[in-house]
Amino acid sequence: MMQKEYREMGEKYMMRNFSRDLLITRGKGARVWDDNGNEYIDCVAGIAVCSTGHCHPRVSEAICRQANELIHISNLFYIPGQAELAKRISEKAGLKGGRVFFSNSGTEAVEAAIKLARVRTGKKRFIAFKSGFHGRTCGALSLTYKEAYRLPFTPLPYECEFIEYGDIEGLKAAIDGTIAAVITEPVQGEAGVIIPPEGFLEEVRRICTENDALLIIDEVQTGFGRTGKWFGFQHTNIQPDIITMAKGIASGFPMGGIVAREGLEFLPGEHGGTFNGGPLACAAAHATLDVLEGIIDDIERRGKRFRDGLAAHNPRQRGLMIGITLGDRCAAVKDYCEKHGVLVNCTSGNLRLIPPLVITDVDIDQAIRVINEALDS
Numbered sequence: 001m002m003q004k005e006y007r008e009m010g011e012k013y014m015m016r017n018f019s020r021d022l023l024i025t026r027g028k029g030a031r032v033w034d035d036n037g038n039e040y041i042d043c044v045a046g047i048a049v050c051s052t053g054h055c056h057p058r059v060s061e062a063i064c065r066q067a068n069e070l071i072h073i074s075n076l077f078y079i080p081g082q083a084e085l086a087k088r089i090s091e092k093a094g095l096k097g098g099r100v101f102f103s104n105s106g107t108e109a110v111e112a113a114i115k116l117a118r119v120r121t122g123k124k125r126f127i128a129f130k131s132g133f134h135g136r137t138c139g140a141l142s143l144t145y146k147e148a149y150r151l152p153f154t155p156l157p158y159e160c161e162f163i164e165y166g167d168i169e170g171l172k173a174a175i176d177g178t179i180a181a182v183i184t185e186p187v188q189g190e191a192g193v194i195i196p197p198e199g200f201l202e203e204v205r206r207i208c209t210e211n212d213a214l215l216i217i218d219e220v221q222t223g224f225g226r227t228g229k230w231f232g233f234q235h236t237n238i239q240p241d242i243i244t245m246a247k248g249i250a251s252g253f254p255m256g257g258i259v260a261r262e263g264l265e266f267l268p269g270e271h272g273g274t275f276n277g278g279p280l281a282c283a284a285a286h287a288t289l290d291v292l293e294g295i296i297d298d299i300e301r302r303g304k305r306f307r308d309g310l311a312a313h314n315p316r317q318r319g320l321m322i323g324i325t326l327g328d329r330c331a332a333v334k335d336y337c338e339k340h341g342v343l344v345n346c347t348s349g350n351l352r353l354i355p356p357l358v359i360t361d362v363d364i365d366q367a368i369r370v371i372n373e374a375l376d377s
């Protein structure tokens with residue numbers, strides 16, 4: 001079925017909450033193809049998800065192998081690969097005594113972090129940052145800034161005050177002993193790759209500790225090598241209380257989770273999920289980590305290559321997260337790039353490039369050429 005008929009069927013039988021155009025049917029590395037056989041360099045990666053590229057053989061083989069052994073069993077039983085994966089992730093996160101709870105998505109990871117903060121501190125109020133994005137379920141939505149997402153669903157379950165990202169004085173003025181947790185992204189992704197001022201996370205950490213509030217670092221987008229380190233907070237020397245993760249963790253197989261430091265964990269019955277940390281997700285995540293371990297040290301160089309190539313347009317860059325402020329021009333730039341074989345993403349008036357972490361220099365250079373043409377036209 002071709003794009004036109006496919007679109008008509010979608011319009012008729014699916015809720016029309018997503019706006020989309022292309023039908024992508026195949027992918028390999030950082031390249032994808034649509035139903036007409038047109039080839040694209042993918043600088044979106046399923047919204048920062050396809051960390052090892054499309055259909056990396058190690059990931060595909062691991063999923064297929066596991067699919068022939070055991071697809072699902074539930075958390076009523078120990079799950080093959082789950083504890084080993086928790087160990088690997090906990091060691092990479094480096095939180096003292098860190099324990100993992102797995103989920104199936106980023107918003108569920110944030111939901112778990114909120115519930116953990118709520119139940120262990122006994123407090124209900126949160127602080128988050130303006131333009132921050134933490135997900136769409138009602139708990140996570142309480143901490144998500146954008147009114148268009150939040151207001152139709154008020155009242156939301158948690159009281160949350162929003163502070164300007166980077167505003168330490170604002171945080172000091174808002175926080176007191178009633179705050180369960182402060183949540184922040186180490187680099188704001190959905191806002192368009194906004195990098196906080198030097199020393200920001202360190203100050204947030206200090207203020208949280210002084211006020212007996214937990215610090216949740218939302219690594220859903222920044223985790224698993226996206227910023228050039230395993231987690232975005234590792235560009236500093238802070239220790240969060242909880243980190244959330246998802247997106248790049250399993251190369252596109254749905255998975256998420258949290259890591260919480262020693263002394264912070266759910267007691268039996270406090271939280272759960274039928275599918276969480278299932279065998280297929282664990283297999284995909286192990287293979288993803290195997291691949292990422294081989295390239296993590298080169299991610300910042302690849303990101304800098306992008307930054308240098310786009311230098312005339314003032315890009316913001318950390319690892320393979322690149323943002324350029326464009327305002328109203330964003331949609332036209334995206335369309336030009338798409339027509340010339342490069343997929344890019346527009347978010348909050350910014351061009352956001354979040355390609356597979358395995359992207360090659362050849363693909364980076366070709367993408368830069370097209371994006372520069374689009375920006376100069």
Ligand SMILES: Cc1ncc(COP(=O)(O)O)c(C=O)c1O
Nearest residue numbers: 105106107133134135218220221
């Ligand atoms: C920082 C951050 N947190 C949470 C989420 C929600 O994740 P998901 O879309 O997997 O529910 C996102 C998604 O973009 C995100 O960027």
